[in-house]
Amino acid sequence: xxxxxxxxxxxxxxxxxxxxxxxxxxxxxxxxxxxxxxxxxxxxxxxxxxxxxxxxxxxxxxxxxxxxxxxxxxxxxxxxxxxxxxxxxxxxxxxxxxxxxxxxxxxxxxxxxxxxxxxxxxxxxxxxxxxxxxxxxxxxxxxxxxxxxxxxxxxxxxxxxxxxxxxxxxxxxxxxxxxxxxxxxxxxxxxxxxxxxxxxxxxxxxxxxxxxxxxxxxxxxxxxxxxxxxxxxxxxxxxxxxxxxxxxxxxxxxxxxxxxxxxxxxxxxxxxxxxxxxxxxxxxxxxxxxxxxxxxxxxxxxxxxxxxxxxxxxxxxxxxxxxxxxxxxxxxxxxxxxxxxxxxxxxxxxxxxxxxxxxxxxxxxxxxxxxxxxxxxxxxxxxxxxxxxxxxxxxxxxxxxxxxxxxxxxxxxxxxxxxxxxxxxxxxxxxxxxx
RNA sequence: GGGGGGAUACCAAAGUGGCCAACUGGGACAGACUGUAAAUCUGUUGUCUUCGGACUUCGCAGGUUCGAAUCCUGCUCCCCCCA
Numbered sequence: 001x002x003x004x005x006x007x008x009x010x011x012x013x014x015x016x017x018x019x020x021x022x023x024x025x026x027x028x029x030x031x032x033x034x035x036x037x038x039x040x041x042x043x044x045x046x047x048x049x050x051x052x053x054x055x056x057x058x059x060x061x062x063x064x065x066x067x068x069x070x071x072x073x074x075x076x077x078x079x080x081x082x083x084x085x086x087x088x089x090x091x092x093x094x095x096x097x098x099x100x101x102x103x104x105x106x107x108x109x110x111x112x113x114x115x116x117x118x119x120x121x122x123x124x125x126x127x128x129x130x131x132x133x134x135x136x137x138x139x140x141x142x143x144x145x146x147x148x149x150x151x152x153x154x155x156x157x158x159x160x161x162x163x164x165x166x167x168x169x170x171x172x173x174x175x176x177x178x179x180x181x182x183x184x185x186x187x188x189x190x191x192x193x194x195x196x197x198x199x200x201x202x203x204x205x206x207x208x209x210x211x212x213x214x215x216x217x218x219x220x221x222x223x224x225x226x227x228x229x230x231x232x233x234x235x236x237x238x239x240x241x242x243x244x245x246x247x248x249x250x251x252x253x254x255x256x257x258x259x260x261x262x263x264x265x266x267x268x269x270x271x272x273x274x275x276x277x278x279x280x281x282x283x284x285x286x287x288x289x290x291x292x293x294x295x296x297x298x299x300x301x302x303x304x305x306x307x308x309x310x311x312x313x314x315x316x317x318x319x320x321x322x323x324x325x326x327x328x329x330x331x332x333x334x335x336x337x338x339x340x341x342x343x344x345x346x347x348x349x350x351x352x353x354x355x356x357x358x359x360x361x362x363x364x365x366x367x368x369x370x371x372x373x374x375x376x377x378x379x380x381x382x383x384x385x386x387x388x389x390x391x392x393x394x395x396x397x398x399x400x401x402x403x404x405x406x407x408x409x410x411x412x413x414x415x416x417x418x419x420x421x422x423x424x425x426x427x428x429x430x431x432x433x434x435x
Numbered sequence: 436g437g438g439g440g441g442a443u444a445c446c447a448a449a450g451u452g453g454c455c456a457a458c459u460g461g462g463a464c465a466g467a468c469u470g471u472a473a474a475u476c477u478g479u480u481g482u483c484u485u486c487g488g489a490c491u492u493c494g495c496a497g498g499u500u501c502g503a504a505u506c507c508u509g510c511u512c513c514c515c516c517c518a
Contacts, residue, residue, distance in 0.1 A: 298470095301470075387479060393465040394465095
């Protein structure tokens with residue numbers, strides 16, 4: 001059981017994760033003794049996504065350094081909607097929905113933080129709290145008398161998150177969203193009183209909310225507490241990291257498959273790779289710098305991206321899932337698909353590839369390639385299918401079909417009942433033979 | 436209320452009796468190149484086909500004609516100007 005703290009501030013600095021800090025002696029303060037730190041997460045969906053990863057990993061780093069992290073899910077604040085970074089008023093979610101989201105998020109967090117053992121910190125395991133538990137206890141009147149009295153409105157309206165909305169007469173801001181900051185600020189006070197929490201972490205867009213909490217803690221409790229923000233994870237083109245065509249990149253394997261999760265990181269632009277390695281992995285400084293050099297000398301090997309993708313996939317989905325993803329990647333971007341003894345392996349590798357049923361009798365008498373493509377729904381019509389074949393874009397088991405009149409037979413089965421069809425570079429479909 | 440213009444394929448936009456399954460651009464899809472990148476280049480882009488062609492499509496419904504996206508009548512919707 002290690003009770004000592006390691007120099008996390010130094011680590012955060014070389015990772016360039018310190019954006020703003022309320023104290024210039026943060027480093028030594030963190031070395032004095034284990035501290036309790038918290039970061040908040042809004043339960044806006046039933047899964048965390050890549051946008052949550054950075055602060056979550058921050059908490060993980062603090063835990064590994066000997067501090068005690070508190071992950072706060074905003075069952076109360078999330079029901080209000082944070083105006084920070086939002087140009088428009090948000091729709092309120094139902095409390096039932098939020099409750100369900102909290103349950104799901106809690107499960108995901110327990111994969112990254114240790115909520116059970118005291119191995120990491122003398123202060124004990126990580127904590128998971130829901131601010132709905134204490135904020136819902138307040139009556140409106142109590143809240144105004146105890147909390148609101150300590151908050152000057154002129155300070156609130158000078159915060160960027162509020163100011164931006166006030167200056168835009170078209171959208172404005174509701175009293176509800178305006179109050180968000182107050183609730184979040186009170187969270188810090190509550191956590192300080194209840195758990196001795198002294199530091200709030202957040203993305204740089206949370207600076208206003210963080211400092212609001214610090215001010216409130218001083219006024220209400222006379223407590224000196226601290227705040228620190230990390231940079232936002234953005235791409236070099238200015239857009240958000242973790243955005244896919246289908247929306248967010250989720251941590252839930254059912255919403256974003258491990259394969260797609262892996263591929264996202266595998267395809268990170270060179271310019272963004274170093275930032276991702278520093279922000280999102282726990283690789284050593286030596287290794288990160290080594291990968292930086294490799295990217296200069298032999299970018300085509302994509303060593304950084306592969307390391308990043310493997311590290312994150314293993315962290316989020318586990319070693320077994322990573323292994324399958326590796327196999328799938330090899331096949332999807334590699335050569336031919338050989339014969340598989342059983343359907344199981346192919347099934348797992350092509351788990352998310354759409355499949356269609358095909359009567360065994362049709363295969364026995366030979367199936368024209370164009371018909372097969374239509375059956376597999378890879379093309380909308382036979383005309384389109386023929387065109388694809390002529391263009392050289394049709395593949396059976398990753399072997400290109402040269403002839404428009406090619407027939408598919410039982411000899412093309414890759415496993416006892418499956419044939420792998422492909423249109424173009426990576427549009428796969430399975431044909432499953434049924435009696 | 437009066438006057439004018441328009442509706443064409445996924446989107447934009449030509450076509451104003453046969454040469455129109457319909458110019459062109461974008462998108463999309465394939466291919467080449469490449470680092471599973473970006474850019475670039477090439478091709479394809481209604482359905483079916485025994486590859487000869489057949490069939491459906493230019494807002495909707497009728498009509499004229501040997502023949503209509505194109506002309507006529509009615510209907511629906513959209514835009515602009517004036518009041």
